[in-house]
Amino acid sequence: MAAAARFLLRSASSKGAVSNVSGGVHSCLGVSLVKLYPSGSSTSKSQRRNVSHFTFQPDPETTKYGPTQKMNLFQSVTSALDNTLATDPTAVIFGEDVAFGGVFRCTVGLRDKYGKDRVFNTPLCEQGIVGFGIGVAVAGATAIAEIQFADYIYPAFDQIVNEAAKYRYRSGNLFNCGNLTIRAPWGCVGHGSLYHSQSPEAFFAHCPGIKIAIPRGPVQAKGLLLSCIADQNPCIFFEPKILYRAAVDQVPTEPYTIPLSQAEILQEGSDVTLVAWGTQVHVMREVATMAQEKLGVSCELIDLQTILPWDTDTVCKFDSAQKAVK
Amino acid sequence: MAAVRGVGRLLRIGCYATRQTPVLTTPRFLQQRRFRVNGVQCQQPFDSTAEKPQFPGASAEFIDHLEFIKPNVISGIPVYRVMDRQGQIINPSEDPQLSKETVLNFYQKMTLLNTMDRILYESQRQGRISFYMTNYGEEGTHIGSAAALDPGDLVFGQYREAGVLMYRGFPLDLFMAQCYANADDLGKGRQMPVHYGSKDLNFVTISSPLATQIPQAAGAAYALKRENENRAVICYFGEGAASEGDAHAGFNFSATLECPLIFFCRNNGYAISTPTNEQYRGDGIAARGPGYGMMSIRVDGNDVFAVYNATKEARRRAVAENQPFLIEAMTYRIGHHSTSDDSSAYRSVDEVNYWDKQDHPISRLRHYMSARSWWGEEEERAWRKQSRKLVMEAFEKAEKRLKPKPDLLFSDVYQEMTPNLEKQKEAMWRHVHQYKEHYPVDLYDK
Ligand SMILES: Cc1ncc(C[n+]2csc(CCOP(=O)(O)OP(=O)(O)O)c2C)c(N)n1
Ligand SMILES: [Mg+2]
Numbered sequence: 142m143a144a145a146a147r148f149l150l151r152s153a154s155s156k157g158a159v160s161n162v163s164g165g166v167h168s169c170l171g172v173s174l175v176k177l178y179p180s181g182s183s184t185s186k187s188q189r190r191n192v193s194h195f196t197f198q199p200d201p202e203t204t205k206y207g208p209t210q211k212m213n214l215f216q217s218v219t220s221a222l223d224n225t226l227a228t229d230p231t232a233v234i235f236g237e238d239v240a241f242g243g244v245f246r247c248t249v250g251l252r253d254k255y256g257k258d259r260v261f262n263t264p265l266c267e268q269g270i271v272g273f274g275i276g277v278a279v280a281g282a283t284a285i286a287e288i289q290f291a292d293y294i295y296p297a298f299d300q301i302v303n304e305a306a307k308y309r310y311r312s313g314n315l316f317n318c319g320n321l322t323i324r325a326p327w328g329c330v331g332h333g334s335l336y337h338s339q340s341p342e343a344f345f346a347h348c349p350g351i352k353i354a355i356p357r358g359p360v361q362a363k364g365l366l367l368s369c370i371a372d373q374n375p376c377i378f379f380e381p382k383i384l385y386r387a388a389v390d391q392v393p394t395e396p397y398t399i400p401l402s403q404a405e406i407l408q409e410g411s412d413v414t415l416v417a418w419g420t421q422v423h424v425m426r427e428v429a430t431m432a433q434e435k436l437g438v439s440c441e442l443i444d445l446q447t448i449l450p451w452d453t454d455t456v457c458k459f460d461s462a463q464k465a466v467k
Numbered sequence: 468m469a470a471v472r473g474v475g476r477l478l479r480i481g482c483y484a485t486r487q488t489p490v491l492t493t494p495r496f497l498q499q500r501r502f503r504v505n506g507v508q509c510q511q512p513f514d515s516t517a518e519k520p521q522f523p524g525a526s527a528e529f530i531d532h533l534e535f536i537k538p539n540v541i542s543g544i545p546v547y548r549v550m551d552r553q554g555q556i557i558n559p560s561e562d563p564q565l566s567k568e569t570v571l572n573f574y575q576k577m578t579l580l581n582t583m584d585r586i587l588y589e590s591q592r593q594g595r596i597s598f599y600m601t602n603y604g605e606e607g608t609h610i611g612s613a614a615a616l617d618p619g620d621l622v623f624g625q626y627r628e629a630g631v632l633m634y635r636g637f638p639l640d641l642f643m644a645q646c647y648a649n650a651d652d653l654g655k656g657r658q659m660p661v662h663y664g665s666k667d668l669n670f671v672t673i674s675s676p677l678a679t680q681i682p683q684a685a686g687a688a689y690a691l692k693r694e695n696e697n698r699a700v701i702c703y704f705g706e707g708a709a710s711e712g713d714a715h716a717g718f719n720f721s722a723t724l725e726c727p728l729i730f731f732c733r734n735n736g737y738a739i740s741t742p743t744n745e746q747y748r749g750d751g752i753a754a755r756g757p758g759y760g761m762m763s764i765r766v767d768g769n770d771v772f773a774v775y776n777a778t779k780e781a782r783r784r785a786v787a788e789n790q791p792f793l794i795e796a797m798t799y800r801i802g803h804h805s806t807s808d809d810s811s812a813y814r815s816v817d818e819v820n821y822w823d824k825q826d827h828p829i830s831r832l833r834h835y836m837s838a839r840s841w842w843g844e845e846e847e848r849a850w851r852k853q854s855r856k857l858v859m860e861a862f863e864k865a866e867k868r869l870k871p872k873p874d875l876l877f878s879d880v881y882q883e884m885t886p887n888l889e890k891q892k893e894a895m896w897r898h899v900h901q902y903k904e905h906y907p908v909d910l911y912d913k
Contacts, residue, residue: 231693258693264723269682269716273724276686279671280621282693284686296712303676304683310879312664312672313655319882349880349888373882402885450885 195423197388200360206393215385217359217392218247218324221366222285224396226255229283232370234260236270236287244289245326245385271297271323275305278318278375285370288325291379292339297323305375306350319373324366327355327379328420340419342448345377352376352401353448357422359390364399365446372401381419404452410441416456418445544753546797547777548767552826554834556772563772563779567841573614573771574836575850577606577829580630582854583639584802586862587646587660591806595866596646598660602629604769604801607828608733610634611774612794615782616701621687622670623680623702626661627733627800631703635668639857643865650912655879656871678708681717681730685791688726692789699786701729701778706795707738709752718759721791728791729781730761733768735800740813753795761793768796769828798828872912873899 202209212220225232234248240262242249252260263270267288274286288294294301301323309317329338342353352374356362362380369376381388407422408429417425422444429440445451514521520529549561556562565573584601591599602609609630616622622631629642641653645663648656654664654672664672671680671687684702691698708714709732721728732752736743749755756763762784766773774796781792799822803810810819836842877892878884899906 231690233689233693261724264716264719266716266719268713269685269720272679272682272713272716273686273689273720276623276683276688277690278686279683280687280690280694282690284690299676300679300682300713304674304679307674309882311654311658311662311674313653313657313875314879315653315664315666316671317882352881450881450887453887 195420196427197358197384197423198426199388199390200358202391203360203393206397207395209391209393211389212359212363212392213384213386214356214359214362214380214388215245215247217363217390218366218380219249219251220392220394221363221370221396222248222251223254224367225283225285225370226251226259228396231282232259232285233277233282234285234287235263235273237265237289238262239287243287245380245382247287247324247380247385267293267296268300271300271305271321274321274323275300275308275318275375278320279308279316282320283370284318284321286321286323288323290337290339291325291327291341292336294323294325294341295344298344301345301351301375301377302348306348308350308375310350317373318375321375322366322369322378323376324378324380326382326385328381328383330383340379342377342379346449348449350374351449353379354401354446355379355381355419355448356446357381357419357444358384358388359392361399361444361446363392364397365401367396368398368401371398376401379419383420399446402447402450402452404446404455405444406441406455407444408440408442410439412439414441414443414456416443416445418448538748539750539754544750544763544765544795546765546767547773548770549772549776550770550831550835552831554831554836554838556835561772561776563776565772565775567839569614570832570836571841573610574829574832574842575854576610576630576634577771577832578850579639579854579857580606580609580633581829582851583629583633583642583858586855586858587643588802588806590646590862591660596660597648598806599646600627600661600805601802602627604799604822604827605733605735606630607771607832608731608768608774608796608798611768611771612701612703612729612731612778612796615775615778617698617782619669619696619698620782621684621691621698621700622668623684623687623700624670624673625677625680625704625708625733626673626675627705627735628703629661629663632663632665632668632670635665635670637663637665637668637670639861640864641665643861644868647865647868648870649865649868650871651865651868652871655875657875678704678711678713678717680704681708681711681714682720683717684728684730685717685721685724685726688721688728688791689724692725692727697786699727699729699782701731701782703731703733705738706732706734706736706743706752707741707746709755710738710746718755718761718791718793722759722761725789726791727785727789729778729785730791730793731778732793732795733798734795735768735798737800737804737810737814739804739808740810742813751795751797753793756793759793761791763793763795765795765797768798769826769831771828771832799826801827869912870910873908 222234234251238244239248239260240252248260263273270286270288274284277284288297305318305321328340342355345351345353352372354365354369354376356365366378369378415425415429425442429442432438432440443456518529520527549556551557580602584603587596587599588601590596605627609628613631613634618635624631644651645654646660654662662673664670681702681704684700688700691700734751738746751765753763753765764777766777768774777794781794785792801819801823874892877888880888899908
């Protein structure tokens with residue numbers, strides 16, 4: 142829905158072919174988009190019909206990391222960013238429209254809490270955002286760059302692939318931008334169409350030097366994002382935007398990390414291995430159940446979590462591979 | 468669409484009401500908007516009674532006749548210089564009054580760079596190194612700007628700024644090691660010649676993709692500003708690279724985010740074979756500064772004092788005022804673009820000769836020194852001999868050195884060695900041992 146809100150923003154002034162005008166204009170005014178999300182009552186039946194089907198399955202609550210709070214995915218991202226700004230005085234967060242809280246509300250309140258020099262808008266220019274972030278990181282500070290939609294990451298492709306990924310290598314480890322994390326809302330929601338739905342991780346998956354992580358829910362989002370921020374390599378963190386509100390977990394309020402490059406086996410199985418990440422994990426959960434019920438096939442389900450460098454050991458371990466062959 | 472207009476009207480009324488009679492029953496969020504939204508300052512208040520444009524994106528006057536703005540309102544941005552072509556100070560108040568020692572150091576660095584260029588260019592011709600790019604004719608831009616900076620200032624270069632690094636004290640041995648990609652190369656032999664870098668000297672390693680360093684310099688300057696230690700960033704680039712989107716990004720980001728940054732454009736007339744009149748239509752690169760809200764100046768790049776003065780002042784103000792400055796140094800690329808280029812295919816020998824013989828930064832400084840009897844034929848002869856010897860010694864040493872150890876192919880991809888890279892490394896060594904007749908491992912560092 143926020144995707145639509147943003148989308149409307151762009152079309153509202155020129156074309157006027159919009160169905161939810163107040164949404165666009167409200168967001169323009171910097172008023173929270175909270176009311177406008179699909180979980181709210183404003184979503185009509187016809188809109189819901191187009192949303193891809195899956196059932197979010199929350200993770201069991203863990204007390205390993207101290208007290209928890211009910212958070213949806215965007216709130217868990219905010220919590221991770223909040224923890225980072227609180228503990229790392231060099232950390233800065235920037236991108237298009239992040240100052241007022243971001244079009245997906247991931248940075249709400251952070252500017253007021255930490256100051257306008259730490260949470261700020263940039264001009265509308267993705268290659269600039271990533272290039273700027275690399276420079277911040279090269280100078281030794283922590284850079285958290287937001288690309289407003291994963292669909293718009295392509296202007297920054299050169300800065301990511303030719304620059305960020307190769308900084309350490311090409312300088313013989315004299316310089317690096319390991320303190321850079323690029324966040325981007327990712328995947329479809331159901332009404333984003335061609336340019337608010339893309340999952341561009343494959344374009345980056347063959348680029349040594351960067352890491353890519355995609356969470357399946359709020360608990361993973363916070364843990365993986367904090368790992369990306371702490372990791373001394375440039376990371377891309379794609380956030381499934383359909384889960385921003387639809388997914389709610391009990392999330393630890395204190396900082397914690399979930400290791401990168403480690404897949405998680407969500408379900409043991411003996412016939413077939415299913416590998417998924419992000420939203421698709423939830424689809425696969427259902428698939429595994431259906432396969433069992435309708436075909437009598439036992440599926441192992443793996444959440445890859447990190448796309449690069451991915452956990453070959455878990456995915457290709459002897460028995461998994463054997464299952465896959467079957 | 469009607470709803471859009473409706474809300475728009477509401478918004479205007481709201482703001483008007485806030486200004487005039489705040490007690491009206493305007494929705495609260497609209498009232499607040501004028502002053503603060505989540506801590507963000509908003510545009511200036513609207514005032515429809517004044518006959519002035521109220522658009523948030525511009526502030527100027529209305530006019531009532533149709534008129535396009537001409538690109539060159541003035542007859543070109545003037546070129547600041549301190550010395551004329553004979554090395555005489557034009558306006559004494561602009562003389563930087565540098566000590567004899569400093570000026571001699573300028574001269575020696577400019578000529579040492581020149582000597583290193585000659586030897587490395589030749590060595591490429593002889594097949595000893597793979598590639599080279601000379602700095603002929605641009606020595607003044609390098610030394611003049613480098614001298615005006617603090618050693619702690621961070622440099623983001625393009626590739627034709629070896630003199631900046633030389634001025635900071637990068638030893639000849641390390642220049643040579645990089646060009647030879649030998650075991651002493653700080654970059655571990657991973658890049659083509661002239662891609663130098665030095666952490667100790669705050670010179671960020673050069674990368675081949677053009678203009679990528681420009682937005683990066685803005686980010687680094689922003690981080691340095693937050694550190695509050697009076698450091699600045701300087702970012703060098705060619706007039707060709709200035710056409711890249713990244714240049715626009717860097718200019719706009721540094722201006723809006725108020726970064727202590729000096730953009731230093733070496734306008735040397737060519738981007739490989741492309742002359743400036745096919746590179747841009749406006750008045751060079753300096754003319755773009757005002758469009759970004761940036762302080763700008765054009766200097767004679769062959770006048771090392773003009774470059775020095777402009778950079779010094781830009782540096783001082785960039786740090787004091789937290790804003791970027793744009794310096795366009797007009798110069799001429801006397802050498803071919805690189806050893807892969809033959810410039811006779813696109814420019815005349817006469818043209819090159821003019822700059823080499825009539826308007827060269829080194830001869831201009833030489834004139835200046837001679838006029839003060841600081842430097843004569845004898846000093847020149849002795850220095851030529853000495854500098855050539857220094858370069859040759861470093862050159863021969865570099866040639867004899869082993870190549871970097873092959874394991875370095877796999878390190879630094881990530882900060883840590885990942886399992887798949889570890890596997891690839893093992894596979895490489897198995898392969899190399901199996902076919903050792905094809906791999907002269909003795910030439911490589913162990
Ligand atoms: C993105 C990119 N495009 C093309 C090239 C190939 N290339 C290398 S240098 C050069 C010309 C650059 O000219 P200019 O910026 O004026 O610098 P100069 O060589 O004159 O110092 C070109 C086209 C490159 N390195 N990177
Ligand atoms: Mg040029």
